[in-house]
Amino acid sequence: MTIWGDVEYTAIRELRGPLAVVQGVTGVGWDEYARITLESGEQRHGLVLEVDRDLAVVQVLEDTTGMDPRAVRVAFTGGPLRIPVGPGWLGRVCNGRGEPIDGGPPVFGHTSVAVAGSPINPVRREPPSEPVLTGVGAVDALTTLVRGQKLPVFSAAGLPHLELAAQIAAQSTAGGEPFSVVFAGMGLTHPDASFVRDALDERSAAGELVLLLNTADDPVIERILTPRLALTIAEDLAFTGGRHVLVVMSDMTSYAEALREVSAARGEVPARRAYPGYLYSDLASLYERCGRFRGRPGSVTVLPVLTMPAGDITHPVPDLTGYITEGQIVLSRETYALGVYPPVDALSSLSRLMRKGAGPGRTRADHLDVAAQMLAALARARQVRELADLVGEAALSPADRRHLVFEDAFLRRFVDQRRDQSRPLDRTLEAAWQVLLTLPRSQLSMLPAALLDAHGAKEDPGAEEEDSGENGERSMEYGERGTAE
Template sequence: MSATVWGDIEFTAVRELRGPLAVVDGVSGVGWDEFARITLPSGERRHGLVLEVDRDLVLVQILEDTWGMDPDGLRVAFAGEPLHIPVGSGWLGRVCNGRGDPIDGGPPVFGRARAPVGGTPLNPLHRQPPSEPVLTGVGAVDALTTLVRGQKLPVFSAAGLPHLELAAQIAAQSTAGGEAFSVVFAGMGLTHPEAAFVRDALDERSAAGELVLLLNTADDPVIERLLTPRIALTVAEDLAFTGGRHVLVVMTDMTSYAEALREVSAERGEIPARRAYPGYLYSDLASLYERCGRIRGRPGSVTVLPVLTMPAYDITHPVPDLTGYITEGQIVLSRRTHALGVHPPVDALSSLSRLMRRGAGPGRTRADHLPVAAQLLASLARARQVRELADLVGEDALSQADRGYLAFDEAFLRDFVDQPRDRMRRLEDTLERAWRVLLTLPRSQLTMLPDELLDARGAREDPAAGGVREAGG
């Protein structure tokens, strides 16, 4: 903000203050989305963005809120351009609030250039299709819903589920196969204990100069919440497309962001749409999610992992519903799995990565990755059917094969999905665990796996146990 060049004209006719908004009269030569500076009689300065221009009336949203402001005596100046921030590697290792101001005791962030926080849409002709994985160190995610560089893959959660812990774990552990990698973590509407938890969980990555941390807490101005993901993505784009890094942007909680958007929309008197959210919620979310990707001829990438909570665990709620239209899959957290004490409580059958086949398999992860993942999901679907049948007729009425699927379901959760919150799991270890779980089933049930893979594992029918064992095991 300090590098902004302000005009010589200041306007003093502030007609009204309404929530986080200010109505300024008698204004000329001002355009939409311009950056504004508001000077109070005491000399204190606040900042805002132009939301609307109607002849000589301008509606400004105040970033620091309008608390303690009096329309009389205010002076408003406009920069003649949208909000810009410095960009560059100076952001790495820093902890800032949702506006990008440091809260780590360090100096302001400086950069070699300035960039508008609104971003610039990528030319579709210049987009490079995603093709390499980002390994999160979370086994259930890496094996079954592989995250691909340049992808947007949301996490759907609900109140009471450990989505923040999972987001912090992914941010702390993720890698890009030894290439230059950074994480930009944008927290929105966090409580102070949650913000402290995130700082502690990501302290090691921050100390290594691989993390940018933006924290907007619940008691910060609501307008700041709308700015936080845009600043995060602006920083990430420069680190990726200018600095040549692979950047993972974790944004949580997008439902808090959407509620802030709804609040500002109501203050503006806009006609509400579904669930009182503004009618432009879809395009607003898309303006964030679509800023990920890769550019032909440039080495870096921006991958987006938005985390959102579904009110009442309703996946048809506008925020998850519209997010699902824009993004390429979803990771869904399960209340039932969480109640069993499994972390992360991923519902594998409801989760999907539509770009997984582009980023996994021979030459990218491991040759057996895709068939093993397909077999896990197929067997899990059958196990869920058997469990529903057992609820109706009782386990004693099940066949031996069906009881084997119940054992598989238990092994899948305990031996494959369950993982300590502070421990990274390599993909090699994850796939070996997957094989051990699958080999509890008879070979005749492993129809998604080629015979050569089963033969390489030395798997054979075990008539006594009704399952498969490895030769010599």
């Protein structure tokens, strides 16, 4: 229960965008929570951004629209913003401030905690060691998500990153252990917010989901608060409730732009592309709240989704995110143009903790070997594709043409899946083997001989039907096209 201070301040010096400058204050601290009462009796809420002598800069969560500075009263709580936490959040749909929009009562909890939170002490961190299976084959097989990891999705405007985020949130599991998802949507359009609610309705009805939705027409300050609420809720579910929690945050670029807008309103000196100089530390204060506590059950895994303006991976938001996180899943316009979903660029994607959460005793004994061979073969196929563009496909060797067949099979038979399909890992790895076996055995040098024997790898698979089989027809097609060129 929050106890409000008895002192109310009425000297509002200035209203500037989402900020209110209160003068004549004493004993007010940074990040302190405030209650703002309008002349009509309407109450708004704010957080102290800065204190200078008797001036306090308060960011108003509901914005300052309609506020008359001559008729506003501000009371400070003496502490930071706190919210109730507990399993009561599960199954609820709320706005970016945590207020229910599903028609239900306010959320109550067994205790309240500060929203600001803090990163996990490195001394108390437990190294990630178990997978979170998303049901998305390309992610589970090639960039395995590990409990306690922070793994962002890098996308661009027009790509289905929100669909992928919702799919992962809807079907992820932790091997039968207690599992929950906290989805924080930031800057969403109303159609996108409706899509997310519909896509996650089943998981929400099962009491496994917390949904926080901040739309583009909501106050910009709310967008800054939303991911902190999500992480605070997730930390309690994980470290008090013993659950494995996946926090999906989309779109972090909208969050960073809100941060830039508030920084400009405060008159701060801008850094790269007008973002505040503290963007790195601010993003780190969010991403580093994931992990596992030594000796405690539960984990918090973070999957931030961000759009790269103009597809520029050197833009400050993806650039700084890449420094903080442990890999990335990159979506490709070229793959999407081929009608493949999800349009994952496997060679640009990476999970640095994959070896900690995959392999014998965790996923499958052949998982890491198959993933390494798939990526090696795909890299060779990309080189062959570039060579074919220069000299024509007719000039390629039979092994090179096999790699072109492999590249097409990789996209169509391995990566591509329905948007509502949850693919088991065993099925994904078997699909990977089928794709790999389109190559001669001599090209599968990263796989142990015992595995190749067990899966019936041949020196030249399908050679007998080179001219009549599906792969042969593809090779002939390439040859004819190269000759024509």
